[in-house]
Amino acid sequence: MSARFWRQRTKALPSISVLVMSMLLTGCFGNDEDWHGKNISGLMPELEFDLMNSQGEPVSGSDYDGRVRMLFFGFTSCPDVCPTALQKLNQVTSSLAPELQDEVLTLFVSVDPQRDTPERLANYVDFFGDNIVGLTGTEPQLRELAKRYRTTFGYDEPGPDGNYAVSHSSAIYVFDRDGSARLLIRPGLKAEEIRHDLVALIQEDS
Structure with missing residues (x-):
């Protein structure tokens, strides 16, 4: 596994959860042959948060119910990992059939609230497509959400x-x-592998 999975630039996360790291390294999450991503069904809690969107409005996880959602932690000054991931996710969602594109939403959670104002966050996520929402909150709120996952x-x-x-x-x-x-x-x-998984999730709930 590439070390970049748990690194931003060249800095490792020394306090990252040992449990998650060991699961990822050993494949303990399981990987059904029907999925390209790691199957974490039953191993992580449901989507739940109380944050602020890029319009400065309070929002919760339930505000985005009804769509398949991809949750990603990052920050707008990120030099490589964040723009690379968001470009790939935009490529994936843009390649879906037109009738499926609105069935998927990317939730980009900035963990840098000191610099990432709602205006800055809005400009950033708008660059990466339509079906992406910028979120942030106070540091304690963000710590709680990160710990949850x-x-x-x-x-x-x-x-x-x-x-x-x-x-x-x-x-x-x-x-x-x-x-x-x-x-x-x-x-x-790969983008096509992510696309396969998203379409499968959309279709199973249709």
């Missing part, structure tokens, strides 16, 4: 210019229409 994030010391790097996981969590956690997408998965 057995991951974490961290901040480097600011440089002379005040800028700093943010360490975070590159995992993408996929939830079905009912909000149940179903799949974990890793960076190495």
Whole structure:
């Protein structure tokens, strides 16, 4: 497995959950032959949060019920992992049949609330397509959400210019229409493989 899965730039996440790491390394999540992503059904809690969207409005997980959702933690100043992942997800959703495109939603959660204002977050997610929502919150809210999905994030010391790097996981969590956690997408998965899984989830709930 590529070390970049748990790295932002070259910095590892020393406090990342040992449980999740061991599961990913050993394949303990299981991987049904029908799925390209890791099958996490029954191993992660349902989609639930109370955050703020890129319009500055409070939102909860239930506000986006009825669609297959992909949850991804990141930040707008991310130099590589975030734009690469969001470009791939936009490629995937754009390649779906027109009648299926609105059935999938990407939830991009910024873990850098100090810099990622609603306006900045809105400009960022708009660049990556229509079916993506920018979310953020207070650091305690974000810590609670990250813990819920057995991951974490961290901040480097600011440089002379005040800028700093943010360490975070590159995992993408996929939830079905009912909000149940179903799949974990890793960076190495091809766009067509992700597309296959999304179409399968859409069709099983149709």
